[in-house]
Amino acid sequence: MKVFVYLAVLVGLVYGQCDPAANCSPPDCRCFNDNTTPGGLKPDEIPQMVVMTMDYSLNSEFAELYDQLFTVTNPNDCPTLGTFYLQDMNTDYDVVKAYYDRGFEIGVSSVDGTIPKDETGWVDMIRSVKTKITGAGINGDDVRGYRPPQLNFGGTEEFIGIGDNGLVYDAGCVTSEYDTANTFKWPYTYDFPDGAKCNGQSAPVDKEFKGKWELIIPDFRFSNDTKCEVPQGCTNVETKTDAFNILYDNFIAHYEGSRTPYVVIIDAAWMKTDFKREGTVEFMDYVRAGFPDTWVITAWQSLQWVQNPTPTANISSFAPWSC
Structure with a gap:
């Protein structure tokens, strides 16, 4: 930690400090140290964003499972979506293209789950998967997001790969430091080399990446203050009620806090377990029925809101969330 702080101070002297009032303003820039809500809105004016994200492979077998989650609609009667x-x-x-045509966001992770060893590896891996995606008939400009394999945040080398391949944001920085209602962070950019220390990894503190966003992910908390990076990692989730509770309790922490985007990370292993899938379906149905100011959207749609904050009173006419 001392080394990380030293580097952060050193690069601050080289690049200058990020200042929301002077050199970093929306829609293309937001400081890591900006603890205000976007647009200065009060929490109860902010729509709660639930960002459902699915990792690893996608095929017809898994599609049958994921489809069970997205049967409800958002407050504007548009479909609920995910990334x-x-x-x-x-x-x-072919399955990927079908989801894209329905409005789901398609992002990049890895070739086979292996973590790259160097900068060239990150660049080549991201390019390889993006090429496969665009080869399926998906507009390359719509491929904006990245999540590193095994949530192993790659820092500077990863962001070089993101930049060289025309991506816009990372959604793989899991943090045990900013993981409570009072410390949740809004997404921020790396226009200045500053940011959270992701679990086990440092931020890209030795280089600036203008306009590149971080959608930071707090640890999930469960009973007896168990913490895990993803719900699947909490081994004490043993029933349908447990699966519902881990998702709902962390949702409430966001909802009753500053309304930062609530990013849920699941995969086929989670969905193939009957009680976990059933608890997740119940969670999706419950938050949409019980919280009229809650929207289930893609990661990119959540960043579009941060770039152009719109109060709940006007959100039904917010173009990026329309259908």
């Missing part, structure tokens, strides 16, 4: 971060291995790109 897939794809692993090339075992993925059927």
